[in-house]
Amino acid sequence: MLTADNTVIGFIGIGVMGKSMAGHLLAAGFPVMVYSRTKEKAAGIIEKGALWAESPRAVAEKANVVITMVGYPNDVEEVYLGENGLIPNGIPGSYYIDMTTSSPSLAEKIYNEAKKRDIYAIDAPVSGGDIGARDGKLSIMIGGDYDAFEAVHPLLKLLGTNIVYQGQAGAGQHTKMCNQIAIASNMIGVCEAIIYAEKAGLDPETVLKSITAGAAGSWSLSNLAPRMLKGDFEPGFYIKHFIKDMKIALDEAERMDMEVPGLALAKSMYDKLASLGEENSGTQALYKYWKK
Template identity: 70%
Template sequence: MPISKENTIIGFIGTGVMGKSMAKNLIKAGYELLVYNRTKSKAQELIELGAAWKDSPAEIAKEADVIITMVGYPKDVRELYLGEGRVIENAKKGSYLIDMTTSSPKLAMEIYEEAKARGLYALDAPVSGGDVGAREATLSIMVGGDREAFEEVKPIFEAMGKNIVLQGKAGAGQHTKMSNQIAIASNMIGVCEAMAYAKKAGLDPKLVLKSIESGAAGSWSLSNLAPRMLDGDFRPGFYIKHFIKDMKIALESAEEMGLKTPGLKLALSLYEELAEKGEEDSGTQALFKYYI
C-alpha cells in the first residue's frame, strides 16, 4: 500500500534542536507520530501536540511504517540501527528507515545492506538549513538510496524541506552533506574575519554587512549568522561539538579518497580550540569569539 497520511505511522527518534522542529512539521502536515528521545522532557511539546510517546527505539520500530532518526553522532546511529534489539531487528518487513543525522557515508552503506537483507528500505538523508530551516520546513535534504524508496517517502520529506534531491546510491546523501560542511567550514572563517576586520577598521559592522551580503561575498552564513555574531548571540542553531564531528567525518572521507582539504583542517583546528575553552555547546557562529 502506498505511503499516505491516512495509512502511515511515522516514528521519530531524536527530538533535539533540529529534530523537534522537524517532527512538529510532520504533525502539522497531518501524519500520526510516535516519538522517542533519551530525555523525555525534550519531547514534551510534541506529546502535547498529539505525538505518542514510546519508551524505546525498539517500540517505535515495532509499530511505525517509517522510522526517522535525528541524533548526535555516528556511534548513536550505529547503536540505534545495528545494536542488539534495536531498530533493524524490530522493524516490520517493508518499513522505511530514514537516518537524517549527519553521519558516516560508510555507516550509511552498512545500514542499507543490513536493512535490505531484512526486507527493509534504508535511506540516508542528512539536512542543511539550521534551526531556522527546521522550524520553517525549508531544509535542504540530501538523499542516498534506491529511487523507488525515495519516491515513496518524498511527501514526508516535503513536509520538512524544500530542496530535496536524490543524490545517488546509499551513502550519497552523507557524501553530499560532507561537501556542504566543507563549504561552510572555510566560509565561516571568512565571515568571522570580515566582521572582525570591519570592527577593527572602526566601521559599523552591521552597515558593512548590509553592503556586502547581497554581492559576490554573499552566503547563507553571512546573512544568517553574522547578525547573531554582531549581537553577541551565540546560542546554538547548530552546536560546535556537532560541527567538529562533521568536519572529522569529512576529513576522514577526504583522506580516504586522497583529497587534500587544508581549509577544512584549519577550520577544524580553530573550532577544536574553542571547544577546549568551553564553547562546545555554543552555536557555530561563536567562532567569532576567536577574533574578538
C-alpha cells in the same frame, strides 16, 4: 502511497532541529511516535499530540516510517543496529530515513542490513539549521534506492524545499560532507570580515547591508553574522556536532588521498573553542576565536 491513514511515523531525536521537524509531520495529520534519550526534550511535541515511545525498539514495532535525527555515528549505529534498535525489530516493508550527518560507510552498512530484512534504508542528511527546520525549508540530500526515495518524497516535502536524490546508499552523506567543507572555510571568512569591519571603525551591520547582497553573499553571512553582532551564540547547530562532521570529512578526504587545508584549519579553530568550553555553542561562536 504513504498517507496519514496507512502510515505511522516514528521520530527519534527531538533536539534543536528534530522538534520542529516532528512538529511539521504532526501538523500534517500523521500519527507520530517520538523517542529521545531525555523525555523532557519531547514534552512540547507530546503536548501537541505525539505519542511517547520508551525505546527505538518500541518505535520499530509500530511505525512503518522512521526518521532519525541523532548526534553522532555511534548513536546512529546503536539506534539502527543495536539489539533493541530499529532494524532487528522492524516491520518488513518499512522505510527508515536517517537525517543525521553521519559517515557514508555507516550509511552503506545500514542499507545492506536493512535490505536483508526487506526494509528500505535511506541516508538523508540536511542543511539549514534550526531556522530551516522551523520553517520547513531544509535542504535534504538523498542516498539509497530511487524507488524508496520516491515513496517517501511526499513526507520529505513537509520538511524541506530543496530535496535532491544524489545516488546510492552513502551518496547523501558524501554530499553533506561537501556542504560542511564549504561551510567550514566560509565561516572563517565571515568572522574575519566582521572582525575587520570592527577594527576598521566601521559599523558592521551597515557593512553587512553591502556585502550580503554582493559576490560575498552566503547563508552564513546573512543568517549567522547578525547573530554574532547581537552576541547570540545559542545553537542552531552545535560546535560539537560540527567538529564531528569535519572529522568525518577529513577521514573521507584522507581515504581519497585528497588535501583539504581549509577544512583542517577550520577544525583546528573549532577544536580550540571547544577546549575553552564552547562545544555547546552555535557554530557562529567562531567569532569568539578572535576575542579569546
